[in-house]
Amino acid sequence: MKSELLNMQTLPPDIQKLISGKPYETDSMGKSGSSVYVFDDCVLKIVDARNKQFREHNDLSVQVMRWLDGKLPVPKVLCYEADDDFQYLLMSRVTGKMSCDEYYLEHPRELCSLLAQAFKMLWSVDITGCPRERTIENELEEAKYRIENNLVDLEDSEPDTFGENGFENPEALLTWLQIHKPEYEPVLSHGDFCLPNIFFKDNEVSGFIDLGATGIGDKWRDIALCYRSLKHNVDGTWGRKIYPDVNPDLLLEELGIKPNHEKIRYYILLDELF
Numbered sequence: 001m002k003s004e005l006l007n008m009q010t011l012p013p014d015i016q017k018l019i020s021g022k023p024y025e026t027d028s029m030g031k032s033g034s035s036v037y038v039f040d041d042c043v044l045k046i047v048d049a050r051n052k053q054f055r056e057h058n059d060l061s062v063q064v065m066r067w068l069d070g071k072l073p074v075p076k077v078l079c080y081e082a083d084d085d086f087q088y089l090l091m092s093r094v095t096g097k098m099s100c101d102e103y104y105l106e107h108p109r110e111l112c113s114l115l116a117q118a119f120k121m122l123w124s125v126d127i128t129g130c131p132r133e134r135t136i137e138n139e140l141e142e143a144k145y146r147i148e149n150n151l152v153d154l155e156d157s158e159p160d161t162f163g164e165n166g167f168e169n170p171e172a173l174l175t176w177l178q179i180h181k182p183e184y185e186p187v188l189s190h191g192d193f194c195l196p197n198i199f200f201k202d203n204e205v206s207g208f209i210d211l212g213a214t215g216i217g218d219k220w221r222d223i224a225l226c227y228r229s230l231k232h233n234v235d236g237t238w239g240r241k242i243y244p245d246v247n248p249d250l251l252l253e254e255l256g257i258k259p260n261h262e263k264i265r266y267y268i269l270l271d272e273l274f
Contacts, residue, residue: 006037006044012081015090019044042078042093049087053145058087061212063131065091068214071125073207094207100195100233108234108246109254110203115226116254118198118205123219125188132215134191136181139217143174143273157272170273177270182220182263189217194229220260224267227251 006024008016019039027036027043035046049055068074075091082088097103099118104111146152147170160166167173190197191213199207208214227248234243252259 096199096201096206112254134217193222220263
């Protein structure tokens with residue numbers, strides 16, 4: 001993380017009162033485009049919400065966070081304010097280490113056992129009354145919107161997704177996804193189950209962060225994104241070190257479920273449009 005000046009005078013008064021005088025750092029790891037400021041005991045996320053759809057999406061995400069309070073170790077909403085241009089979310093800070101910490105990457109059996117624990121915690125939550133559901137149809141509609149509004153980042157895709165060995169363009173990928181929709185298996189889904197978003201402490205799951213896509217969804221979406229995240233955190237794609245002895249299939253072994261690589265591939269491809 002690096003330091004970056006936060007203009008306190010532009011913040012809503014209630015948030016100013018809660019963080020005034022506290023030291024902070026800027027978290028630049030995420031890819032959401034938001035500004036994230038990390039304090040000792042809380043985190044401030046500032047989101048550009050001039051787009052109506054983004055504004056509604058963020059409002060819903062906060063509803064989900066509040067609904068999850070007491071059900072899972074997630075950040076607590078301390079204050080949520082908005083003006084014409086931005087939304088300001090102040091939340092408690094999760095403790096522990098990211099699951100992509102070097103220690104866990106060097107101990108893959110322990111890592112995958114804890115990741116499996118995180119999955120089972122999500123799946124154990126009664127989804128009755130959850131404010132958001134992301135069915136496959138919902139996801140494809142949102143993907144279509146993103147394509148039509150040039151929001152798909154082709155430079156952030158897997159090497160073989162587009163081009164000579166892949167799909168001609170995002171429209172071709174969307175068509176394939178619409179034709180090959182898998183069976184829907186609804187659970188409480190994190191929505192962005194990547195290693196930096198899952199925290200461990202004292203050999204237990206201590207927290208889930210980045211809940212912007214959390215809601216009812218297909219269990220294999222989370223498995224797919226975790227599988228990809230695990231793979232790229234050990235093969236040198238994300239990070240400077242290669243861990244040659246780590247096999248992502250160990251995750252499926254620890255989950256005790258039969259591998260479904262077709263669904264894993266489907267949800268990795270779907271995520272290319274987000």
